[in-house]
Amino acid sequence: MTEQVLRQHAEQQFAAEFSALKEVDNKPRPENWELSPWAVRTYLMGGVLPNKFEITPKYIGDPRLMEVAISTLTTDRALLLYGVPGTAKSYVSEHITAAISGDSTRVIQGTAGTSEEAIRYGWNYAQLLAKGPSREALVESPMIDAMQRGKIARIEELTRIPSDVQDTLITILSEKHLPVPELNSEIAAVKGFNVIATANNRDKGVNELSSALQRRFNTVILPTPATIDKEIEIVGKRVNDLGSALDLPKEMHAAKEIERVVTIFRELRSGMTIDQKSRLKIPSGTLSTAEAISVMNAGISLSYHFGEGTLDAADIASGLTGAVIKDPVQDPVVWKEYLETVIKERAGWGDLYQACRALV
Helix, strand or coil: CCCCCCCCCHHHHCHHHHHHHHHHCCCCCCCCCCCCHHHHHHHHHCEECCCCCEECCCCCCCHHHHHHHHHHCCCCCEEEEECCCCCCHHHHHHHHHHHHHCCCCCEEECCCCCCHHHHCEEECHHHHHHHCCCCCCEEECHHHHHHHHCCEEEEECHHHCCHHHHCCHHHHHHHCEEEEHHHCEEEECCCCCEEEEEECCCCCCCCCCCHHHHCCEEEEECCCCCCHHHHHHHHHHHHHHHHHHCCCCCCCCCHHHHHHHHHHHHHHHHCECCCCCCECCCCCCCCCHHHHHHHHHHHHHHHHHHCCCCCCHHHHHHHHHHHHCCCCCHHHHHHHHHHHHHHCCCCCCHHHHHHHHCCC
16 A cells, blocks of 8 residues: 655655646756746746646746746856745745756755754764775765755755854855865766755844855745735635645635634734724734644644534634734733724624634
8 A cells, every 4th residue: 555645745746747847848948957947937836738737826926036036046046035934935945946856855954953064964973983084984965965966955944054054055055066175075066956045034043144145145035925815815725735635625615714814814914904994913923824824724624523514713713813822921912902902893703703712
């Protein structure tokens, strides 16, 4: 029996789309790219191919941002996807890498504990003690593998990595070589190699990039959705996609609750009601689109496993409250005031008011 993985990589999940794109892709293709820049853009933004195959959109937003990102990777500059948490930076990074390299798994996860070895190389100490420094004892990082194969390496949460470790990238990005002084040699990047990094400046523990490192990147800022309709569309699509992966029913009559969750998040993010009539206090959290997706998936799971199978206000109330209240001192005050002055007075929202008020 084939083992069912919890989450497929983009190149596995959308293998049929990649195959259909390759059939019609006759545009110029950079060396070691699986698809041309035109095909990569089509994969990201969606569309109907000449062979009538429909490509689903992966990014719902300004196509120009994706064109700039893809064009950057055809040059010798690395790409930095920058924005507040929850603006699909990692999602876009994975899908661009899958479309260009056919493999999105060369990932370095940035944390406060990320060391130089994670970016450069490490050593097999058993081999090192037995034979001394040798190529066989060298443990290659995802960066080295990408350099040698002409592929894309991904760095997630670059600004979480300590500044002195970040600067390990400077030589790689500028010289396209990685010195290995222990072996008196170096590893050279082949054509097609590049780096996509993601970063935000909203989390605690962020380390600013040095000017030298910033100059090695072209930065594309991914904004929050411009309109409420666009954000509702994004949340609805991702809820369906994730629901399929988690074996949750697709049809849960979630449209009403998606609209309400997105409305609440947008109002609390902006500090203003949708009708622009009332100013609001802003909670400490980011209330991102990604968090709205999480609230909805949690609600659907709760309804499916412990409810009547029809999503209602009680199913999303706990997830919604948890998303808003991050600071135990400040945020409950903000949330209670919002409940009393906005949700309670909004026509047709009485059920949501009652469900949320019972939790705070």
